[in-house]
Amino acid sequence: MPTQTDCERLLREAGLRVTRPRVSVLSAVHAHPHADTDTIIRAVRQGSGVVSHQAVYDVLKALTDARLLRRIQPAGLVARYEARVGDNHHHVVCRGCGAIEDIEVSLDLAGARRSASRAGFAADHAEVVVSGLCRKC
């Protein structure tokens, strides 16, 4: 888990200004993988005082655009964020409680791209969402 200084460095390296909300959001997401926006807002406020919900939304968007975060949005659930970027892992989602975990899935990306291009699409990204029940549900 990155320290606050690490988060500041990550922001700077991404060409983003370093602000208190940004550092807080970034470290909150590191601390709570797959958390939804509301959880992140609460974590940020606990860690560093008053931050408007709008600021959190803006920051999440900015960090996602800057590829410091990845947004995942399973069907029927609110958006979640994770700090693990740069690899292409996938997710399992619990149909009962919405819990999410990372999994590895092997996928014929070239074939998918070929099939997409046959349908008239230039595809560049594939995401697998596996669903089922977690241990508790």
Next chain:
Amino acid sequence: MPTQTDCERLLREAGLRVTRPRVSVLSAVHAHPHADTDTIIRAVRQGSGVVSHQAVYDVLKALTDARLLRRIQPAGLVARYEARVGDNHHHVVCRGCGAIEDIEVSLDLAGARRSASRAGFAADHAEVVVSGLCRKC
């Protein structure tokens, strides 16, 4: 494309009552694959007069539960419905305009299930969403 009589039969076979809104919704989805709820509502009203939006939502849910329809919901887009059920094809989504097409993707489902179970999940379903740009975008 099924006729109205076919739709009635499909409903009956699924153990559902045959009503005007249900027949309309089912044939609207057959006529507009990957349509969103709003499009379906408009198509239904054009075809068969006044139907409340709530009825359409209810019918879509009932038909989806009865496996006559399949609901797909790509990240960040509203829910779509398609009448092609019973196989497990996947989708490409255009990041520009939200257009959706069917594609074939080969996927190591057993491996995915194994990886999910390692994470504590009993997985029973996997969906691949490929994204990119369609010809127009």
Next chain:
DNA sequence: GGCTGATCTTTACTGATTCCAGTTTATGGT
């Protein structure tokens, strides 16, 4: 034809997310 629970209609509401207008703050150039 009459019964009964499933369906529909109407209307209101929820909750996530976004928009907007105005204010504050960080950063690059001097």
Next chain:
DNA sequence: ACCATAAACTGGAATCAGTAAAGATCAGCC
């Protein structure tokens, strides 16, 4: 260090898909 400007932030209100509730209707069965 100082200024100007672009980027961020605040707080409130709007939007929009989807859900809820209550009463009116209707399909399927006798």
